[in-house]
Amino acid sequence: MKREDPPVILDSKHLGLLLESLKKSGYLTVGPTVRDGAIVIDEIDKVTQLPVGLTDTQEGGTYRLQSRKDAAFFAYNVGPHSWKKFLFPPEQRLWTLKKNGTKFQFVDIADNTTRYAFIGVRACELQAMSIQDRVFQNGHFQDSHYMNVRKNIFVVAVNCTQAGGTCFCTSMGTGPEADTGYDLALTEVITGSLHYFVVRSQSRNGAKVLEALPHKPATAAQLKTANEMIAQAEHEMGRSLKTHNLKTLLYENYEHPHWEAVASRCLTCANCTMVCPTCFCSTVEDVTDLTGENAERWRKWDSCFSQEFSYVHGGSVRVSAKSRYRQWLTHKLGTWVEQFGTSGCVGCGRCITWCPVGIDITEEVRRVTNGK
Amino acid sequence: MNHADNPLLPREFRVSKIARETHDSFTMELDPAKGAKALHFASGQFNMLYAFGVGEAPISISGNPGNPRTLTHTIRVVGPVTKALHGLGIGDWVGVRGPFGTNWPVRESMGKDIVIVTGGIGLAPLRPAMYEIMENRGKFGNVVLLYGARTPNDILYEREVKKWRSQFDLHVNVTVDRAAGKWKGNVGVVTTLIPNVHFDPYQATALICGPEVMIRYTVIELRKRGVASENIFVSMERNMKCGIGHCGHCQLGPHFVCKDGPVFRYNQVKRLLDIREV
Ligand SMILES: Cc1cc2nc3c(=O)[nH]c(=O)nc-3n(C[C@H](O)[C@H](O)[C@H](O)COP(=O)(O)OP(=O)(O)OC[C@H]3O[C@@H](n4cnc5c(N)ncnc54)[C@H](O)[C@@H]3O)c2cc1C
Numbered sequence: 001m002k003r004e005d006p007p008v009i010l011d012s013k014h015l016g017l018l019l020e021s022l023k024k025s026g027y028l029t030v031g032p033t034v035r036d037g038a039i040v041i042d043e044i045d046k047v048t049q050l051p052v053g054l055t056d057t058q059e060g061g062t063y064r065l066q067s068r069k070d071a072a073f074f075a076y077n078v079g080p081h082s083w084k085k086f087l088f089p090p091e092q093r094l095w096t097l098k099k100n101g102t103k104f105q106f107v108d109i110a111d112n113t114t115r116y117a118f119i120g121v122r123a124c125e126l127q128a129m130s131i132q133d134r135v136f137q138n139g140h141f142q143d144s145h146y147m148n149v150r151k152n153i154f155v156v157a158v159n160c161t162q163a164g165g166t167c168f169c170t171s172m173g174t175g176p177e178a179d180t181g182y183d184l185a186l187t188e189v190i191t192g193s194l195h196y197f198v199v200r201s202q203s204r205n206g207a208k209v210l211e212a213l214p215h216k217p218a219t220a221a222q223l224k225t226a227n228e229m230i231a232q233a234e235h236e237m238g239r240s241l242k243t244h245n246l247k248t249l250l251y252e253n254y255e256h257p258h259w260e261a262v263a264s265r266c267l268t269c270a271n272c273t274m275v276c277p278t279c280f281c282s283t284v285e286d287v288t289d290l291t292g293e294n295a296e297r298w299r300k301w302d303s304c305f306s307q308e309f310s311y312v313h314g315g316s317v318r319v320s321a322k323s324r325y326r327q328w329l330t331h332k333l334g335t336w337v338e339q340f341g342t343s344g345c346v347g348c349g350r351c352i353t354w355c356p357v358g359i360d361i362t363e364e365v366r367r368v369t370n371g372k
Numbered sequence: 373m374n375h376a377d378n379p380l381l382p383r384e385f386r387v388s389k390i391a392r393e394t395h396d397s398f399t400m401e402l403d404p405a406k407g408a409k410a411l412h413f414a415s416g417q418f419n420m421l422y423a424f425g426v427g428e429a430p431i432s433i434s435g436n437p438g439n440p441r442t443l444t445h446t447i448r449v450v451g452p453v454t455k456a457l458h459g460l461g462i463g464d465w466v467g468v469r470g471p472f473g474t475n476w477p478v479r480e481s482m483g484k485d486i487v488i489v490t491g492g493i494g495l496a497p498l499r500p501a502m503y504e505i506m507e508n509r510g511k512f513g514n515v516v517l518l519y520g521a522r523t524p525n526d527i528l529y530e531r532e533v534k535k536w537r538s539q540f541d542l543h544v545n546v547t548v549d550r551a552a553g554k555w556k557g558n559v560g561v562v563t564t565l566i567p568n569v570h571f572d573p574y575q576a577t578a579l580i581c582g583p584e585v586m587i588r589y590t591v592i593e594l595r596k597r598g599v600a601s602e603n604i605f606v607s608m609e610r611n612m613k614c615g616i617g618h619c620g621h622c623q624l625g626p627h628f629v630c631k632d633g634p635v636f637r638y639n640q641v642k643r644l645l646d647i648r649e650v
């Protein structure tokens with residue numbers, strides 16, 4: 001249930017207490033940390049594992065970490081990972097089946113009971129989660145694997161106070177401020193020697209965790225500073241996208257020559273679909289063990305960029321790279337709306353940053369719709 | 373979540389009957405495990421059939437919806453899963469998820485003429501509609517079945533088709549692409565039968581299942597006769613992994629063929645059929 005308590009101030013030196021408190025309550029704390037030159041999401045035990053004093057520069061096909069002059073915990077934008085890797089893992093066993101005489105028995109339905117605390121979820125990512133909710137739990141059929149994990153998460157959101165070079169959440173109406181779908185939301189403020197978080201709680205769980213931490217009421221001045229910093233991010237968006245009438249424009253432009261032009265650059269490597277926090281396509285693999293008595297089914301992330309994806313006996317439906325890029329983009333921004341009542345893009349910019357050749361969804365849309 | 377509610381878990385069915393149809397296809401009847409409930413289905417729906425350890429394939433239900441205790445499937449052997457299903461014997465185990473998808477608008481078409489146009493294995497998902505129509509024969513006007521097969525040896529349900537052809541209350545026309553020897557029937561693609569068959573185009577529902585090119589030409593011929601496109605229904609085929617709208621594989625524009633289809637009103641897919649590689 002959504003509730004909103006008056007915002008409070010948590011001193012930055014107490015951030016560690018938040019992690020400890022969540023761990024004590026039985027949560028596995030996962031959050032941003034540096035690995036191989038990028039900020040990824042992984043298990044974290046202490047605040048020192050956060051990317052302290054680091055920021056990132058992002059552009060089409062470019063991602064670089066840089067140091068900052070301060071000791072900010074969350075002064076960067078989203079990296080190559082997203083939270084979907086916990087809710088909808090890249091590889092997941094759906095079930096195990098055992099031959100028992102002539103009977104067959106499901107022995108393991110792989111119910112993951114891990115309770116995750118997500119630390120540092122951005123506004124666009126909250127929206128991405130709500131979009132995947134529509135796919136996996138709000139439709140006619142529910143995915144119990146997804147729901148088992150989803151129902152137990154504790155979400156610590158972080159409002160963006162700076163935007164990246166490939167960000168366009170304001171265009172998509174998803175950020176930079178978290179408005180719903182979190183337990184706690186932090187805005188990190190650093191001014192002079194002061195370093196604190198403005199914290200809002202939006203759930204009973206959030207309020208309970210917050211209560212046990214040293215905090216004091218936020219002053220009007222502190223709130224104003226935090227809001228100004230968020231507004232700053234809004235003005236820094238590196239990209240923008242016109243969404244007005246976009247679905248119709250895309251439907252009208254299935255045959256636009258620009259699809260061919262993108263296809264000549266696209267490597268169909270599927271990077272964009274792997275980093276995208278809303279892409280939900282998957283395939284299954286059925287395996288047996290050496291005895292032939294036990295079988296399993298695994299679900300793995302798949303991508304509409306592969307030719308096999310659309311294979312039917314006699315050949316694939318989408319043979320050309322052009323048709324596959326068109327499928328991806330038109331799905332994200334057009335058909336998704338019909339399917340789930342929302343755009344499939346939250347404007348996080350990952351697909352732009354992580355495309356090896358810098359293909360840019362915002363730019364390709366402009367071309368395909370002739371700038372309309 | 374228990375087994376029955378989890379759409380990702382196959383249920384246990386036993387092969388109770390196997391019949392050879394043609395050189396590359398067969399019909400298999402499946403019964404639920406002892407004590408398990410029957411799966412009620414409507415004509416045009418499909419199941420995901422699982423062969424132990426090999427994988428799953430979407431296969432239409434080709435039996436009588438009035439007798440849901442037995443699930444009948446007609447399968448053309450083309451690859452690993454269908455081959456594994458073909459290798460099963462009576463009493464063997466098959467995993468079943470389903471039934472999934474939309475159905476032929478048979479009930480909604482009572483009082484009207486019915487025109488069924490299909491080719492090859494496409495007769496399988498239409499046979500349940502034929503059963504439904506025959507059981508309520510008095511409630512429909514003219515009933516036409518136009519069926520095309522590659523050769524006389526590729527005709528499915530040969531005895532049943534013969535029986536239908538002999539019935540005075542059905543117009544059944546079969547054609548083959550090429551024929552040798554004894555074949556005395558039509559030769560040519562199924563769409564050539566449409567201009568001369570008797571039905572009221574303004575009071576008819578058309579049901580089509582076959583390859584996309586065949587669908588396209590069939591629609592052209594039906595439209596020439598005056599059948600309105602909102603009265604034409606087609607069954608579409610796409611790669612499928614989940615059957616429940618979660619894996620993304622079966623997308624056709626905004627539609628998930630597994631749950632918004634496979635049966636569509638032609639209007640819904642008309643535009644998409646005209647674009648290549650959607
Ligand atoms: C709604 C629907 C109903 C169908 N009904 C029947 C039927 O009644 N009888 C019948 O014989 N066949 C039917 N098919 C086609 C059947 O599903 C494929 O022939 C089968 O999946 C082939 O699997 P395979 O492993 O034997 O062969 P392969 O061709 O090697 O298949 C490999 C993979 O490709 C995919 N695939 C291949 N062909 C198709 C296809 N035509 N449609 C969808 N996915 C495909 C599957 O995911 C399969 O796992 C139907 C397909 C759909 C979508």
Ligand code: SF4
Nearest residue numbers: 276345346348349351
């Ligand atoms: S399409 Fe690109 S910008 Fe949009 S949500 Fe996916 S990765 Fe982010």
Ligand code: SF4
Nearest residue numbers: 266267269270272355
């Ligand atoms: S758009 Fe870029 S990231 Fe996506 S498949 Fe093409 S080359 Fe790879």
Ligand code: FES
Nearest residue numbers: 615617619620630
């Ligand atoms: S088969 Fe998975 S979405 Fe339709």
